[in-house]
Amino acid sequence: GAVVSQHPSWVICKSGTSVKIECRSLDFQATTMFWYRQFPKQSLMLMATSNEGSKATYEQGVEKDKFLINHASLTLSTLTVTSAHPEDSSFYICSASWVRQLEQYFGPGTRLTVT
Amino acid sequence: GDSVTQMEGPVTLSEEAFLTINCTYTATGYPSLFWYVQYPGEGLQLLLKATKADDKGSNKGFEATYRKETTSFHLEKGSVQVSDSAVYFCALSRGPVQGAQKLVFGQGTRLTINP
Numbered sequence: 001g002a003v004v005s006q007h008p009s010w011v012i013c014k015s016g017t018s019v020k021i022e023c024r025s026l027d028f029q030a031t032t033m034f035w036y037r038q039f040p041k042q043s044l045m046l047m048a049t050s051n052e053g054s055k056a057t058y059e060q061g062v063e064k065d066k067f068l069i070n071h072a073s074l075t076l077s078t079l080t081v082t083s084a085h086p087e088d089s090s091f092y093i094c095s096a097s098w099v100r101q102l103e104q105y106f107g108p109g110t111r112l113t114v115t
Numbered sequence: 116g117d118s119v120t121q122m123e124g125p126v127t128l129s130e131e132a133f134l135t136i137n138c139t140y141t142a143t144g145y146p147s148l149f150w151y152v153q154y155p156g157e158g159l160q161l162l163l164k165a166t167k168a169d170d171k172g173s174n175k176g177f178e179a180t181y182r183k184e185t186t187s188f189h190l191e192k193g194s195v196q197v198s199d200s201a202v203y204f205c206a207l208s209r210g211p212v213q214g215a216q217k218l219v220f221g222q223g224t225r226l227t228i229n230p
Contacts (some may be wrong), residue, residue: 006160043221043222044220094158102208103164107158
């Protein structure tokens with residue numbers, strides 16, 4: 001149980017375009033979803049926390065106009081990287097959880113390459 | 116703020132060797148502590164957790180004890196296998212109080228087990 005999927009698993013886009021990444025909880029209702037960014041050989045950096053039906057809470061230093069997060073339903077959150085640039089190339093990981101749940105359940109990640 | 120420090124990798128061991136990956140944390144109060152594992156090409160999976168001082172988390176032969184006096188949560192395994200090769204992340208959380216709480220990760224330790 002507690003399976004999280006991400007789509008796509010890998011995406012290449014041109015500089016200046018936007019790309020959307022989906023995160024889905026397959027067998028539970030996720031009241032909270034988290035978006036992380038992972039650089040090669042480095043740890044996960046939390047970008048934002050989203051609660052279903054509410055605006056996302058962004059971590060300090062994360063541009064909310066560049067990384068648009070939507071959590072419109074209890075099973076789906078999306079991260080849109082707007083006007084992507086090569087420095088946005090990274091591995092993006094989502095996790096999901098629910099009220100009063102200590103654990104988070106992670107998706108497999110999406111590798112974004114901006115050319 | 117809260118932080119987690121792990122021993123730097125990579126760590127390379129032979130099969131059946133004893134494993135220790137050190138993890139220390141800085142946080143006020145009594146956070147919950149976790150070890151997550153990331154196998155090649157996969158998302159993070161919870162390996163074990165401890166929610167209060169002196170608790171021991173264990174799973175798949177791995178163990179870690181929550182030491183409040185030394186603010187540590189070292190990961191150990193008596194006899195590693197090739198299949199244990201992965202990246203291991205130590206993390207802490209203050210949740211859940213209301214809703215799911217964000218995780219603070221260490222930098223990760225890459226473990227390679229040679230046959």
